[in-house]
Structures are given as C-alpha cells and as structure tokens.
Amino acid sequence: MSTTSQPAPPRQYRKPLVRVLQVAVHLGALLPLVWLFYAIPRGALGGDPVKELIHFLGLGALRLLLLTLLVSPLARGLGFGQLIRLRRPLGLWCFAWACLHFATWLSLDLAFAWGLIGDELVKRTYILLGFSAWLILAVLALTSFPALVRRLGRRWKTLHSLIYPALLLVCVHFWWSLKSGWIEPAIYLSLALGLLWFRRRLLPWPRKLPATSKP
Amino acid sequence: MLIKSLTRGEAGENQVTPEDVYLNRRRFLQGLGAGTALAATGSQAGLLDFLSPSAPQTPATGAAPRAPLRYQAGKLESGLILTPEEKATNHNNYYEFGTDKTDPARNSQGLKTEPWTLRVEGEVAKPGTVDIGELIGSAALEERIYRMRCVEAWSMVIPWVGLELGKFLKRFEPTSKARYVAFETLYDPEQMPGQRSSFVGGGIDYPYVEGLRMDEAMHPLTLLSLGIYGQTLPPQNGAPVRLVVPWKYGFKGIKSIVSIRLLEKMPPTSWNLLAPQEYGFYANVNPEVDHPRWSQASERFIGPGGLLDVKRQPTLAFNGYGEQVASLYAGMNLRKFF
Ligand code: HEM
Numbered sequence: 001m002s003t004t005s006q007p008a009p010p011r012q013y014r015k016p017l018v019r020v021l022q023v024a025v026h027l028g029a030l031l032p033l034v035w036l037f038y039a040i041p042r043g044a045l046g047g048d049p050v051k052e053l054i055h056f057l058g059l060g061a062l063r064l065l066l067l068t069l070l071v072s073p074l075a076r077g078l079g080f081g082q083l084i085r086l087r088r089p090l091g092l093w094c095f096a097w098a099c100l101h102f103a104t105w106l107s108l109d110l111a112f113a114w115g116l117i118g119d120e121l122v123k124r125t126y127i128l129l130g131f132s133a134w135l136i137l138a139v140l141a142l143t144s145f146p147a148l149v150r151r152l153g154r155r156w157k158t159l160h161s162l163i164y165p166a167l168l169l170v171c172v173h174f175w176w177s178l179k180s181g182w183i184e185p186a187i188y189l190s191l192a193l194g195l196l197w198f199r200r201r202l203l204p205w206p207r208k209l210p211a212t213s214k215p
Numbered sequence: 216m217l218i219k220s221l222t223r224g225e226a227g228e229n230q231v232t233p234e235d236v237y238l239n240r241r242r243f244l245q246g247l248g249a250g251t252a253l254a255a256t257g258s259q260a261g262l263l264d265f266l267s268p269s270a271p272q273t274p275a276t277g278a279a280p281r282a283p284l285r286y287q288a289g290k291l292e293s294g295l296i297l298t299p300e301e302k303a304t305n306h307n308n309y310y311e312f313g314t315d316k317t318d319p320a321r322n323s324q325g326l327k328t329e330p331w332t333l334r335v336e337g338e339v340a341k342p343g344t345v346d347i348g349e350l351i352g353s354a355a356l357e358e359r360i361y362r363m364r365c366v367e368a369w370s371m372v373i374p375w376v377g378l379e380l381g382k383f384l385k386r387f388e389p390t391s392k393a394r395y396v397a398f399e400t401l402y403d404p405e406q407m408p409g410q411r412s413s414f415v416g417g418g419i420d421y422p423y424v425e426g427l428r429m430d431e432a433m434h435p436l437t438l439l440s441l442g443i444y445g446q447t448l449p450p451q452n453g454a455p456v457r458l459v460v461p462w463k464y465g466f467k468g469i470k471s472i473v474s475i476r477l478l479e480k481m482p483p484t485s486w487n488l489l490a491p492q493e494y495g496f497y498a499n500v501n502p503e504v505d506h507p508r509w510s511q512a513s514e515r516f517i518g519p520g521g522l523l524d525v526k527r528q529p530t531l532a533f534n535g536y537g538e539q540v541a542s543l544y545a546g547m548n549l550r551k552f553f
Contacts (some may be wrong), residue, residue: 047308116510182418
C-alpha cells in the first residue's frame with residue numbers, strides 16, 4: 001500500500017463506498033460491546049469476567065488506535081482521499097473503548113476505592129503510562145469537533161501528532177502489564193512502528209538536511 | 216446458595232465434624248442428580264439480572280467426567296461465603312492450557328487423568344509410586360474449606376477434598392536429610408498446548424515446578440487435593456491431584472502433579488525462575504509486600520454475585536491463617552523472603 005499504483009475505485013462510487021465503510025466502522029466497534037451483554041452472562045469471559053473484560057477492552061482500544069493510524073497511509077497509498085473520513089469515527093471509538101477499559105478497572109476491579117486508585121495511578125508505572133495515553137486520547141477526542149479543528153488550524157495538526165507518543169505509550173503499557181510472555185505485545189509494537197515508519201518524513205523528529213533528501 | 220445456608224453460622228476454623236447434617240444433606244442432594252458440576256448452582260439463575268452469572272457451560276469439547284467423592288465434610292468458617300462452583304471452575308490460571316482465565320476450562324477437557332501415577336522419591340526411606348485412582352478409593356479423604364488468594368489480587372473460598380500432605384508423605388518415611396519438597400507437573404506437550412508453544416504457554420519453562428520447605432509441607436493445613444465441591448477435580452483445577460497451601464499465593468498450588476521429591480536443598484520454582492523480582496520461593500500472602508505492578512493490600516473476592524456485585528476486601532496476613540503458620544517464619548524478614 002505504500003505504492004501509488006493501486007487505483008482508487010471509480011470516482012462515482014467513492015462517496016457511497018465511504019458511507020458504507022463508515023457504517024461498517026460504527027457497527028464493527030459497537031457490536032462487540034453489544035455482544036458482551038450476551039456473552040458475559042453465558043460465561044464466555046469465564047467465571048469471573050473482570051480481568052478478561054479489562055483485557056478485551058484494552059486490546060480493542062489498541063486495535064482501533066492502529067486502525068485509526070492506518071487510514072491516512074491507506075488514503076494516500078490508494079489515492080483515495082475520502083477515506084480520511086473514517087479517521088475521526090475510528091479515533092473516537094478508540095477513545096470510547098479506552099474509557100470503558102479505564103472505567104472497568106476503576107469500578108469492577110478496584111471498586112472505586114479512591115485511595116487505592118490514586119496510589120496505583122502514581123506507583124505503577126505501567127498504569128501511569130496507560131493513563132497518560134488515555135489523557136492524550138481525551139484531549140484529541142475533545143478537539144476533534146469540526147468547528148474546533150477549523151479554529152485550531154495549523155495547531156490542530158501539531159496537537160494531534162500526540163497520537164504517536166500515545167500509541168507508543170499504549171504498546172509499552174501492554175508489554176509491561178503482562179505477567180509473562182512478550183510475543184503478543186511485540187507484534188503490536190511492530191505494527192505500531194510500521195505505521196510510524198510510513199510517516200517517517202512527516203514526523204517532527206530530527207531529520208537529515210535537505211542536501212541528502214531526494215528531490 | 217444451599218451449601219452456604221446449611222453451614223452458615225457454624226463457628227470454628229477448619230474443624231471437622233464427622234457425618235453431620237451438612238454432609239448427609241449434601242450427599243442427598245447429589246443423589247438426587249444435583250451432582251453434575253453445574254446443576255448445584257442452577258438456582259442462581261433465578262436472578263433475572265443479565266449480569267448475574269448463570270452457569271457457563273464448558274464449551275464444545277465436552278466437560279471431562281467427574282466422580283463424586285466420599286469424604287468427611289469440612290466446615291465453613293463463619294463469615295466466609297463459598298465461591299460458586301461454576302466460577303471456581305471457569306476462572307483458572309493453568310498456563311499449560313493457555314494464559315487467559317477461560318483457556319484452561321476450554322482447552323483441558325481432554326486431559327487424560329486415568330491412569331495416573333505419582334512418584335515420591337528423593338530423601339525418603341521408601342520411595343514409591345502411587346496410583347491416584349487407588350488413592351482416591353482408599354484414603355480417608357476430608358474436606359477443607361479454605362480462602363484462596365491469587366497473587367493477582369483476587370480471591371475465592373473453595374471446598375477442597377483431599378488428604379494432609381504431611382500424612383501422605385509420612386508413608387514414604389522421609390529421612391532426616393529431607394529439608395525441602397519439590398513438586399512437578401505433568402510434561403506432555405501433546406496434551407498441553409502451552410507446553411508446545413511458548414505463545415500459548417506464556418513463556419514459562421515447562422514442566423511447571425514448585426517447592427515447599429519441609430515444615431511447610433508437613434503442616435496440617437497443607438493439603439494434597441483430589442477434589443473440589445465434593446467431586447474429583449476437573450482438569451482446569453489440576454486433576455487428578457494438586458497441592459493446596461492456603462496461606463500462600465495460588466501459584467504455589469501446583470496442578471496435575473506427577474512427581475514429589477524430598478530434597479536437602481531448596482528446589483527451583485517456576486514463577487521465581489521467570490521473574491525473580493516479582494515472585495519469591497515463599498510467596499506467603501502478605502498485604503504489606505506489594506507486587507511491583509499492583510497492591511497486595513486488598514483483594515477482589517469472587518463470590519456468588521453478578522458482575523456489578525464487586526466485593527473488595529482487605530487481604531489478611533498469611534491469608535488469615537497466621538495463627539497457625541506465622542511461627543514457621545519466626546525471625547525471618549518477610550520483605551526479603553517474599
Ligand atoms: C486510563 C488508564 C488505564 C488504566 C488504569 C489501564 C489499566 C490496565 C490494566 C489494569 C490492564 C491489565 C493488567 C493485568 O492483566 O493485570 C491493562 C491492560 C491493557 N491495556 Fe490498559 N489501562 C489504561 C489505559 C489504556 C489505554 C488508553 C489503552 C489503549 C488505547 C490500553 C490498552 C491496554 C492493553 C492493550 C492491555 C493488555 C490487554 C491484554 O493483556 O490482552 N490501556 N490496562
């Protein structure tokens with residue numbers, strides 16, 4: 001998809017196709033949550049679903065985050081700019097899943113024991129990383145309204161580059177949260193690094209001088 | 216729950232009264248056909264709350280058959296509430312069958328537990344093997360209702376059936392050199408997907424090994440368990456024979472044991488090998504020593520309620536068994552020997 005030879009669908013189909021994909025995004029993000037209402041009472045998440053629920057929601061949020069970041073390379077690669085309209089719903093759904101992940105931990109795991117929650121948030125580095133990522137996602141979600149996007153102009157872009165550190169924070173949060181094993185978080189981290197690689201020219205990290213860049 | 220209401224209010228810690236009403240009633244119920252693993256809690260489904268747990272059926276593979284056991288009934292310490300059987304058998308850590316809590320119930324039903332021999336060797340005068348089927352038929356089994364505290368900060372109350380490990384070990388006549396006991400789980404990658412693939416098995420070096428100091432092994436609370444909830448163990452809980460040490464974190468309770476060796480030196484233990492800074496050899500339940508990634512001061516009790524019925528309670532030193540076992544560790548720095 002990094003090549004530009006992939007043709008986008010014919011012009012007249014693009015708009016309806018994006019509509020269909022938007023609906024698919026909403027359903028794809030919503031239906032698993034509806035499924036939980038069916039599955040939990042039937043034991044699909046085990047005798048005690050709390051930990052599994054936290055994992056399910058955290059992993060879902062991470063996947064949605066990766067999908068969100070896949071949109072623009074895909075749009076560029078396919079020459080199908082309208083795809084960009086999937087980005088905001090994906091990003092907002094990612095935030096919604098992250099909120100549920102956070103809320104499950106607060107309510108079902110720690111039972112709103114605020115003293116303990118405060119302690120854990122600062123003492124456990126992996127929780128702090130997840131929380132930082134969540135704060136970033138919250139800021140991005142709140143500044144994603146079209147009116148605000150217009151108002152912020154250039155600064156919006158800078159602000160929303162925070163998504164990249166958020167992605168890396170989540171990957172480390174995942175890795176660190178495990179009692180054992182590393183293969184699964186390593187896969188997600190490589191996917192994340194892959195998505196960052198697509199953007200290596202756009203990111204504000206130190207770059208070589210123009211002399212060495214290709215025309 | 217029925218079992219709870221029959222025993223609630225009876226005081227006394229781990230006292231055993233032979234052939235009391237409780238036992239007879241329970242046998243009677245089992246005789247009525249309530250003996251299947253799930254039916255006993257069927258009355259729970261009456262709560263219409265969608266978040267309340269109705270009995271989760273063990274998925275398609277078909278549950279491994281379990282047999283009712285004859286045993287001396289144990290007592291529920293007053294104030295304790297039993298964890299429903301379908302929760303205790305559908306929320307397990309048994310990485311040989313996968314790292315998710317639901318994996319063991321799903322993936323272990325085909326485990327072949329008959330015949331099963333357990334080897335006892337090392338510093339004993341009479342090494343030997345025991346056929347577990349025979350042991351179940353011949354030993355005087357007793358029920359022990361214990362708090363179970365997982366290192367992951369959740370807990371249950373589980374009625375185990377088994378025999379004191381100490382009494383069992385005495386049959387083999389431990390020598391004076393025996394200072395430690397090493398346990399080993401079955402190693403059979405064909406049957407245990409986690410042993411075939413490190414991805415499934417969480418990167419543990421199998422076979423799973425555990426160990427106790429001799430005085431811990433000989434302590435009357437330490438149980439060699441052959442059953443739960445009145446029946447033989449289901450595979451996900453460690454069939455056919457496992458260890459229960461109620462004052463230690465759950466991972467010390469090694470499952471599906473094939474070998475016990477009495478040793479002069481402290482044996483290696485699996486979680487300690489994997490992450491020595493997180494899991495010690497002793498692993499005594501200690502609310503004052505946190506896991507690096509979470510607090511051990513409190514725990515989420517997994518009881519009869521639904522998903523929203525969260526019960527977080529303080530964790531007790533030695534999981535509430537300090538009166539019986541604290542003396543084993545007199546003079547030891549339990550922060551260092553965690
Ligand atoms: C708001 C603060 C957050 C808290 C308090 C939090 C808490 C947790 C906890 C307690 C776990 C499970 C650890 C265990 O198994 O013991 C976890 C795992 C995880 N979290 Fe978070 N988290 C937060 C934010 C996030 C965010 C924003 C994301 C993604 C966008 C995320 C993704 C994950 C993932 C992927 C896992 C691993 C799931 C698995 O093991 O399958 N978390 N988190």
